[in-house]
Amino acid sequence: MHCQPSAIFKVYNWLKIKQTCLLCDERVDTAMPLCVECDAELPWLGPHCRVCALPLAVDGLTCGSCLKRPPPFSRVEAPWRYGFPVDALINGFKHQARWPIGRLLGDLLARHLAHAFDEGLPRPDLLLPVPLSPKRQRQRGFNQAQILAEVVSSALQLARRSDWLQRIGDPPAQQKLDAAARRRNLRGAFRLRPVAQPRGLHLALIDDVLTTGATAQQLARLLTRAGALRVDVYCLARTPAPGDH
Numbered sequence: 001m002h003c004q005p006s007a008i009f010k011v012y013n014w015l016k017i018k019q020t021c022l023l024c025d026e027r028v029d030t031a032m033p034l035c036v037e038c039d040a041e042l043p044w045l046g047p048h049c050r051v052c053a054l055p056l057a058v059d060g061l062t063c064g065s066c067l068k069r070p071p072p073f074s075r076v077e078a079p080w081r082y083g084f085p086v087d088a089l090i091n092g093f094k095h096q097a098r099w100p101i102g103r104l105l106g107d108l109l110a111r112h113l114a115h116a117f118d119e120g121l122p123r124p125d126l127l128l129p130v131p132l133s134p135k136r137q138r139q140r141g142f143n144q145a146q147i148l149a150e151v152v153s154s155a156l157q158l159a160r161r162s163d164w165l166q167r168i169g170d171p172p173a174q175q176k177l178d179a180a181a182r183r184r185n186l187r188g189a190f191r192l193r194p195v196a197q198p199r200g201l202h203l204a205l206i207d208d209v210l211t212t213g214a215t216a217q218q219l220a221r222l223l224t225r226a227g228a229l230r231v232d233v234y235c236l237a238r239t240p241a242p243g244d245h
């Protein structure tokens, strides 16, 4: 929906004038509608796999599944582990169209990425939001990944394309499936549109949450087979391994 992003920024600007924290309603004088205390209490990722960002006990290692089956993407960047209150914020953004929250999450992702670029992470040539199926996009009225990509793109002066990747069909909701079922379910669920020109480029996929990584793997494989030099994944939150909280 092309009409919505500008509406989001209007709502956000209005909220900025009010300057209250979106989590606790305290008045703030920071650039973002988030107070210092709430910012500090977010579930920051901590030690994680250096490829897929899976939370681990020790930093700087590669997890067992990335060692056994190296994924087609080079690196996952995520500021948070998927837990309270980030899960509630993401759900409010996705399912109740709480756009000021989406804008805030996008700004915080951009802040995380700016720091990662300063630390040596190579900047991508292009951001590519993970597409929704046409049916889900109609139901929701917007694609949360596209809105995150717009916020990150304008904050960090990175180019983006929303018309390269296409989701075909309407797979059942991913949350209800286990990892193997997700992979089966996703087989053939995406394609590159004819306009896509990934050859020789460093690309970064943008999504809200990385759970099994099956979606990101399928898209990264499509892009590298079409000549992309490197594919990274930027998301808001990474889920821990099952049973690890």
Ligand SMILES: [Zn+2]
Binding pocket: 021, 022, 023, 024, 025, 026, 034, 035, 036, 037, 038, 039
């Ligand atoms: Zn607060």
Ligand SMILES: [Zn+2]
Binding pocket: 049, 050, 051, 052, 053, 054, 062, 063, 064, 065, 066
């Ligand atoms: Zn890993």
